[in-house]
Each structure stands twice: as structure tokens, then as C-alpha cells.
Amino acid sequence: MGKRGLQYFTLSEIEPRVWFMLTGCNFCCKGCFRPARDEEGIPLTAEETLERMEKACLNYYAKVPSEAMITGGEPTLDKAYLLRLLNGLREKGFEKIVLMTNGYALGMDNDYVRELEESGLTEAHVDLKGFSEDIHRWYTGKSNKPVLSAIEKLNDSGIELLVQTIYMPGIVDEAEIAEIAKFLASLNRDIKYRINPFAHIFAYEKVARRPTLEEMERAYEVASKYLPNAIISRSCYREYPTPPPQKTWITVYPNLKVQRREMKDQAEERLSWLSRIRPRESVVGDWKKEEWDFKLRHSLVGISEAKKYVAKEERGSGSGPVKVKFPRVLHGLTRTREMELDFDGSTTIGEVLERLVEEYGEEFREKIMDGSEIRRSFNVYLNGANIKNVQDIKTEVHGNDEIIILSWVSGG
Numbered sequence: 001m002g003k004r005g006l007q008y009f010t011l012s013e014i015e016p017r018v019w020f021m022l023t024g025c026n027f028c029c030k031g032c033f034r035p036a037r038d039e040e041g042i043p044l045t046a047e048e049t050l051e052r053m054e055k056a057c058l059n060y061y062a063k064v065p066s067e068a069m070i071t072g073g074e075p076t077l078d079k080a081y082l083l084r085l086l087n088g089l090r091e092k093g094f095e096k097i098v099l100m101t102n103g104y105a106l107g108m109d110n111d112y113v114r115e116l117e118e119s120g121l122t123e124a125h126v127d128l129k130g131f132s133e134d135i136h137r138w139y140t141g142k143s144n145k146p147v148l149s150a151i152e153k154l155n156d157s158g159i160e161l162l163v164q165t166i167y168m169p170g171i172v173d174e175a176e177i178a179e180i181a182k183f184l185a186s187l188n189r190d191i192k193y194r195i196n197p198f199a200h201i202f203a204y205e206k207v208a209r210r211p212t213l214e215e216m217e218r219a220y221e222v223a224s225k226y227l228p229n230a231i232i233s234r235s236c237y238r239e240y241p242t243p244p245p246q247k248t249w250i251t252v253y254p255n256l257k258v259q260r261r262e263m264k265d266q267a268e269e270r271l272s273w274l275s276r277i278r279p280r281e282s283v284v285g286d287w288k289k290e291e292w293d294f295k296l297r298h299s300l301v302g303i304s305e306a307k308k309y310v311a312k313e314e315r316g317s318g319s320g321p322v323k324v325k326f327p328r329v330l331h332g333l334t335r336t337r338e339m340e341l342d343f344d345g346s347t348t349i350g351e352v353l354e355r356l357v358e359e360y361g362e363e364f365r366e367k368i369m370d371g372s373e374i375r376r377s378f379n380v381y382l383n384g385a386n387i388k389n390v391q392d393i394k395t396e397v398h399g400n401d402e403i404i405i406l407s408w409v410s411g412g
């Protein structure tokens with residue numbers, strides 16, 4: 001019976017959700033940032049994997065979650081294993097099952113996509129590394145024809161599809177993104193497409209630098225001409241300051257040992273992997289520089305998770321309007337990046353949001369609110385402080401205050 005190496009499971013602290021980190025890959029991407037591609041992991045059958053996943057989830061959540069993300073490495077290498085895993089997840093009541101794949105194996109086997117759907121897969125995230133055959137071969141070691149074919153098959157299936165590309169200046173840049181967007185639009189203009197920036201410090205080989213804000217924005221503009229659902233990722237610059245919603249991960253190893261891992265643990269895992277091909281000092285140096293860069297970008301826009309809310313008594317109350325800045329994802333509705341609202345005396349974040357609903361309609365509410373709460377995909381800052389650390393939508397707002405709404409993703 002086929003076995004796949006399992007590096008670990010990750011459990012979300014936000015809501016019950018489990019990631020399967022399977023090891024090994026059929027690509028050799030030069031810019032790979034996933035140690036799982038080279039790790040051996042513990043070889044397990046699909047049934048053994050499911051059994052350990054169930055124990056890990058019962059121990060931590062006291063129940064089996066309904067969402068699973070299957071990633072790696074490359075999860076599609078052993079079809080029989082993957083189909084058994086999916087069927088097992090479905091039998092255990094999982095409703096949302098996402099596969100993160102390079103797509104190659106799905107394009108090489110005419111039945112694979114149909115069998116995935118029949119086995120319960122609900123969503124696929126396919127990395128399309130490049131549209132030009134020569135770029136794709138150079139970067140991954142393999143042809144992109146099967147990947148393009150996999151995207152076509154997934155688009156024709158009932159599986160929800162997201163395609164992603166990493167912007168690498170001078171390699172996969174605007175011209176290449178335009179070709180990808182045209183190809184995707186020729187299949188279906190509504191395909192979701194995400195452009196992520198190349199992060200050279202995490203990459204196995206530093207084949208490119210990190211793209212600039214302007215480059216990412218231009219790529220977004222080009223892609224969105226063809227694909228209304230194009231976005232640039234949250235790790236990009238426009239909304240880079242949006243802090244991740246969680247700072248730790250619950251990692252459960254195949255022997256069921258549990259470790260709460262922080263960013264530094266994840267960094268250490270990557271550093272030791274990268275140190276195999278680069279001197280460790282240079283890798284650590286790059287990492288420190290990036291951390292500094294991240295903090296600098298936060299401070300440039302004046303927000304910080306650590307920033308303390310300053311009460312009205314300490315800062316006084318201004319008489320000017322309240323300024324509201326919108327994330328790009330809302331610009332289609334607001335038609336502006338920022339606006340000002342006048343209030344008689346003090347108000348609250350909740351009332352400001354109501355005024356914005358009056359201004360931009362119910363669609364604004366649907367986008368940003370989930371019932372009476374702000375959606376998880378948005379963060380709202382008042383004078384630089386996250387309102388989640390104050391009184392959420394009941395946080396008081398006064399004249400001259402500045403509210404910044406940020407989303408994890410930008411774009412249309």
C-alpha cells in the first residue's frame with residue numbers, strides 16, 4: 001500500500017482547520033521556499049495519516065474540523081494515496097478540502113481531476129510558475145503543458161479554482177503575467193488569480209530580487225484587464241502592513257508530539273534548510289534585514305499591533321472631520337482611496353461603518369461585516385492602533401481621528 005511522507009500537521013488557532021504537510025516534489029523550483037520538498041517525513045498510508053490527524057484534532061479541538069488544506073511539497077505524487085485521503089476526509093465530515101498543487105500530475109493523467117472531484121475535493125490552488133515553456137522548464141525542470149492542461153480541466157470541473165503566480169522581476173514579470181492572464185481569461189474570465197511577490201530571502205536560489213510596489217501594481221493592472229478577480233497577495237506592499245491574524249501555529253508531528261511554533265521557529269526551519277546550500281551567517285543576515293524591513297514598513301504607514309490606543313482624555317478631541325482610508329479591495333465600491341466624514345461630537349467605529357454603508361450601500365456592509373462583526377479578512381486601525389485591541393466596533397472615534405481599513409489581500 002502506497003505511503004507518503006508526512007512532515008507534520010498544522011492546526012489553526014483561529015478556527016478548526018488542519019493542514020497536511022506532505023513531503024517530496026516532482027519539481028525543482030529554483031526559488032522554492034518549502035523545506036517539505038526535500039524533507040523525508042514519516043512514511044504513512046492514507047489511513048494512518050487520517051488516524052493521526054483525527055487524534056491530533058481531537059486532542060486539540062475536541063472534535064474533527066470541517067476544513068482541510070492538503071499541501072507540501074507536492075500532494076499529488078501518489079494518486080491512490082490522495083484519493084484515499086480525500087475519501088477518508090469526506091467520511092469524517094470534512095466539508096471544505098483544499099489541494100495546493102503545482103498541477104503537473106493532474107495534467108498528465110486524464111482521469112485525475114474527475115477522480116479528485118468524485119472523492120470530495122472542493123477547491124484547488126494551482127501554482128502556474130510561468131507561461132513560456134522555456135521559463136517554466138528553466139525554473140521548475142518540467143514542461144508547463146501539463147499544468148496548463150490541469151487548469152483547463154479544473155476549470156471545467158465543479159472544483160473551485162484559484163491560480164497563483166510568483167512575480168519574479170526580470171523572469172516572470174509584467175509580460176509573462178499578461179500572457180497568463182490572457183490564457184486564463186480565454187478559459188473563463190471569472191477565474192480567481194493571485195500574484196504573489198518573490199521573496200528572495202526565503203528562496204532556495206536567489207534568482208531574482210523582491211519586486212517593488214510599482215511592479216506589483218503594474219502586474220495587477222495588467223492582469224485585472226483580463227481577469228476581474230485578480231488580486232495581489234497580502235504579503236505585497238500596498239497592504240503589507242496588515243499583520244498576520246495569528247503569530248503562532250500548532251504543529252503536530254507524526255508521532256503526535258505537539259509544539260506551539262512561533263515565527264522564529266518557522267524561520268529556524270527554513271534557515272537550517274537554506275543553510276545546506278548557503279553559508280548560515282549570510283542566510284541569518286538576510287533574515288534579520290527582512291525583519292527590520294517589515295517593521296520599517298509598518299512604521300512608515302503608522303500602524304502597529306503593539307501601538308497603544310490613546311484615550312480622548314490624553315490626546316484631546318479635535319473638531320475636524322474623521323479621515324477614513326480604504327484598502328484597494330474596496331476601491332471598486334468607494335471609487336476613492338480615502339474620504340472624510342463629519343460628526344457632531346464623538347462617535348464609534350460601528351457608527352462610522354454605518355455611515356459608510358449609507359454612502360456606499362449594502363454591498364459595503366456585506367464586504368466588510370459578518371453580522372455585527374468585522375470580517376476576519378479586514379483589520380481596522382484607529383490612529384495606528386488595531387481596534388481589536390481596544391473595544392472593537394465600540395471603540396470611540398473623535399474629530400481629526402484617522403481610520404485605516406486594511407485587508408489581507410488587495411485588488412479586485
Ligand code: SF4
Pocket residue numbers: 025026027028029031032033034037072073074102
Ligand atoms: S512545486 Fe512547490 S514545493 Fe515543489 S519545488 Fe516548486 S515551489 Fe517547491
